[in-house]
Amino acid sequence: MLYGMKILQRLFRVGACLLVPLVMLSNTVQAQSDASGPVVINGCGIWPHAQCQGKDLRHANLAYRNLAGADFTGAKLARADFTGANLAGAIFDDADLTAAKLVKATAPTASFKRAKLIGANLEFARIFRADFSGADLTAANLEAARSNFAWFDGARLSNANLQETKFFSVRLTNANLEGAFRRFTVFLDCSMEGCVGCPKEE
Amino acid sequence: MSAWLVCRHAAWIAVAVFASLAPQVQAVEIAVAPVVDQTGLPVLGEQWLPLNPYRGNSRAIEVGKSAFNQACAKCHGSDALQSVNNGAIAPDLRRLNRYCRRIADEALQKTCLTDNDRYFVKTVKQGKVVVGIVHMPAWDKVLSQELVWAIQAFIESQAK
Numbered sequence: 223m224l225y226g227m228k229i230l231q232r233l234f235r236v237g238a239c240l241l242v243p244l245v246m247l248s249n250t251v252q253a254q255s256d257a258s259g260p261v262v263i264n265g266c267g268i269w270p271h272a273q274c275q276g277k278d279l280r281h282a283n284l285a286y287r288n289l290a291g292a293d294f295t296g297a298k299l300a301r302a303d304f305t306g307a308n309l310a311g312a313i314f315d316d317a318d319l320t321a322a323k324l325v326k327a328t329a330p331t332a333s334f335k336r337a338k339l340i341g342a343n344l345e346f347a348r349i350f351r352a353d354f355s356g357a358d359l360t361a362a363n364l365e366a367a368r369s370n371f372a373w374f375d376g377a378r379l380s381n382a383n384l385q386e387t388k389f390f391s392v393r394l395t396n397a398n399l400e401g402a403f404r405r406f407t408v409f410l411d412c413s414m415e416g417c418v419g420c421p422k423e424e
Numbered sequence: 425m426s427a428w429l430v431c432r433h434a435a436w437i438a439v440a441v442f443a444s445l446a447p448q449v450q451a452v453e454i455a456v457a458p459v460v461d462q463t464g465l466p467v468l469g470e471q472w473l474p475l476n477p478y479r480g481n482s483r484a485i486e487v488g489k490s491a492f493n494q495a496c497a498k499c500h501g502s503d504a505l506q507s508v509n510n511g512a513i514a515p516d517l518r519r520l521n522r523y524c525r526r527i528a529d530e531a532l533q534k535t536c537l538t539d540n541d542r543y544f545v546k547t548v549k550q551g552k553v554v555v556g557i558v559h560m561p562a563w564d565k566v567l568s569q570e571l572v573w574a575i576q577a578f579i580e581s582q583a584k
C-alpha cells in the first residue's frame with residue numbers, strides 16, 4: 223500500500239515537471255502571437271513612436287506591445303491592457319488610464335503628468351525615472367513596482383496598494399499617501415516635503 | 425593622540441571644507457548650429473512637413489552626414505555608428521525606424537514612418553529632459569527644417 227502511494231506520488235511529480243514548462247511555453251507563444259504584426263486601433267498605430275494624442279483606446283488589448291516613445295497625451299485609455307508592454311519614454315500626460323492594466327509593464331522615463339490612474343494596476347511595473355507629477359493614483363496597485371528616481375510631485379496615492387513598492391531616491395513632494403497600504407514599502411533617500419501620509423522619522 | 429593622527433584629521437577636515445565650498449556645477453550640452461554647405465538641397469521653408477521629403481536623396485544624405493557629425497556625433501557616435509563607437513553615450517539612432525521598415529503593407533508603412541518622423545522632429549526640436557535632467561538640448565531655432573530632415577535621411581542611410 224505504502225509502495226503504491228510512493229509510485230503515485232512520483233507519477234504526479236513527473237507530471238507536474240512536464241506540465242509547468244508546457245504551460246509556460248504556451249503562455250510565451252500566446253504573448254508573441256498577440257504582439258506580432260502591426261495593428262491600427264481607432265486611428266492609432268500600435269508601434270514604437272506612435273502618435274496617438276487624444277485617441278480613444280478604451281479597453282484595447284495592448285499587452286506585450288512595443289510602444290516605446292509613443293505619445294498618448296490626453297488619450298482615453300480606461301481599462302486598456304498594457305501588460306508586459308514596452309512603454310519606455312512613452313508620454314501619457316493628461317491621459318485617462320482609469321483601471322488600466324500596466325502589470326509588469328516596462329516604462330522607464332515615461333511621463334504620466336496629471337494622468338488619471340485611479341484603480342490602475344501597476345503591479346511589478348518598472349517605472350524608473352518616470353514622472354507622475356500631479357497624477358491621480360487613488361486606489362492604484364503599485365505592489366512591488368520599482369520606481370527608482372521617479373517623481374510623484376503632488377501626486378495622489380491615497381488608498382493605493384504600496385506593498386513592497388520600491389521608492390528609491392523618489393520625489394514625493396506634496397504627494398498624498400493617506401490610507402495607502404504600506405507593508406514592506408521601501409522609502410530610501412526620498413524627498414517628502416509636504417507629503418501627507420509618508421513615513422515620519424522617529 | 426599622536427601628531428600623525430592630528431595631521432590626518434586636519435587634512436580630512438580641509439578636504440570636507442573645500443568640497444562644501446566648491447560650486448555645484450552640472451554639465452549641460454549646448455546646441456550649436458553646424459556650418460554646412462546646403463547647395464543643391466531643396467528649400468522647404470518655415471512650415472514643417474509631416475513626412476521627410478529627403479528620404480533617399482543623395483545630396484540630402486551628404487549634407488546630413490556633415491551636419492550630424494558636427495551636431496549629433498558627440499553623443500550618438502560619429503557617422504551614427506553608435507555601437508561601433510564605444511564612447512557614444514546616447515541611443516543608436518539607426519534603430520529608430522526599424523519597426524516601420526519591416527512592415528510589408530505600403531500604406532501602413534507610410535503611416536508608421538509619418539509617426540516616426542513626427543517623433544524625430546519633436547525630439548530634435550524639444551530635446552530630452554527626464555525628471556529634471558537634460559539628456560539632450562532643444563535644437564528648435566538652431567537647426568533648420570532642411571537640416572533636421574537631412575540628418576534623418578543620413579541616419580536612415582546608415583541603418584543596419
